[in-house]
Amino acid sequence: LCEMTAIQRKIYRAYLTSAEATTVRASLEGSGKIDYASILALLTRLKQVCDHPKLPTLSAPKENEDGTKKKPSVKGINPRESGKWEAFEEILDEALGSNLKVVVFTLYLGMMDLVGVTLKERNVGYTELRGDTSDRAARLEKFANDPECKVFVCSLLAGGLGIDFTSASVCIHMDRWWNPAKENQATDRLHRIGQTRGVQVFKLQIPGTVEDRIAGIIEN
Numbered sequence: 001l002c003e004m005t006a007i008q009r010k011i012y013r014a015y016l017t018s019a020e021a022t023t024v025r026a027s028l029e030g031s032g033k034i035d036y037a038s039i040l041a042l043l044t045r046l047k048q049v050c051d052h053p054k055l056p057t058l059s060a061p062k063e064n065e066d067g068t069k070k071k072p073s074v075k076g077i078n079p080r081e082s083g084k085w086e087a088f089e090e091i092l093d094e095a096l097g098s099n100l101k102v103v104v105f106t107l108y109l110g111m112m113d114l115v116g117v118t119l120k121e122r123n124v125g126y127t128e129l130r131g132d133t134s135d136r137a138a139r140l141e142k143f144a145n146d147p148e149c150k151v152f153v154c155s156l157l158a159g160g161l162g163i164d165f166t167s168a169s170v171c172i173h174m175d176r177w178w179n180p181a182k183e184n185q186a187t188d189r190l191h192r193i194g195q196t197r198g199v200q201v202f203k204l205q206i207p208g209t210v211e212d213r214i215a216g217i218i219e220n
Contacts, residue, residue, distance in 0.1 A: 011053040052082040058110030101168040126151035165189040173203040
């Protein structure tokens with residue numbers, strides 16, 4: 001369990017009291033058709049703020065002048081504005097200090113970028129896997145066999161079948177997902193045949209937020 005930073009708390013409350021949230025509440029309390037799209041959009045933003053207060057902005061679509069999609073930049077964003085970062089770095093330090101490899105799962109590409117920036121700043125060797133990654137096999141091979149590649153950063157939705165992380169023994173979930181089977185499927189990539197170590201699994205969660213509600217749904 002990780003406590004929000006002051007800026008996280010401020011932005012989270014701003015979303016809860018926004019006009020969008022008022023519309024969502026009216027939809028739920030009224031007798032008409034429920035606007036599920038708006039509800040999901042608000043819940044997504046609240047979940048993103050639990051990871052980092054700037055994540056909703058990083059996840060918003062952007063375009064270049066010619067109309068092509070523009071990748072949001074994390075330049076100038078302080079990862080430590082997230083209440084999860086201290087716990088993440090503490091787990092990472094302990095794992096690296098014990099010469100253990102780490103797999104980090106997250107739902108959000110912006111969060112992958114922030115983790116990557118931190119690893120580069122600390123000169124920690126890593127590789128990553130996103131939904132559009134073309135050289136999947138090469139990256140998996142590097143993580144498995146290169147002793148200097150200590151961390152694998154993986155999109156939760158890309159971490160499905162056909163992936164083997166048995167060279168790692170520490171798993172960090174940066175955020176919670178509605179479907180426990182998806183979380184478990186990702187974690188199971190470390191438990192495949194050939195795993196010779198005990199596997200430690202950490203799920204970072206902000207109490208008193210939508211993440212608590214998600215955890216309650218999963219547990220029930």
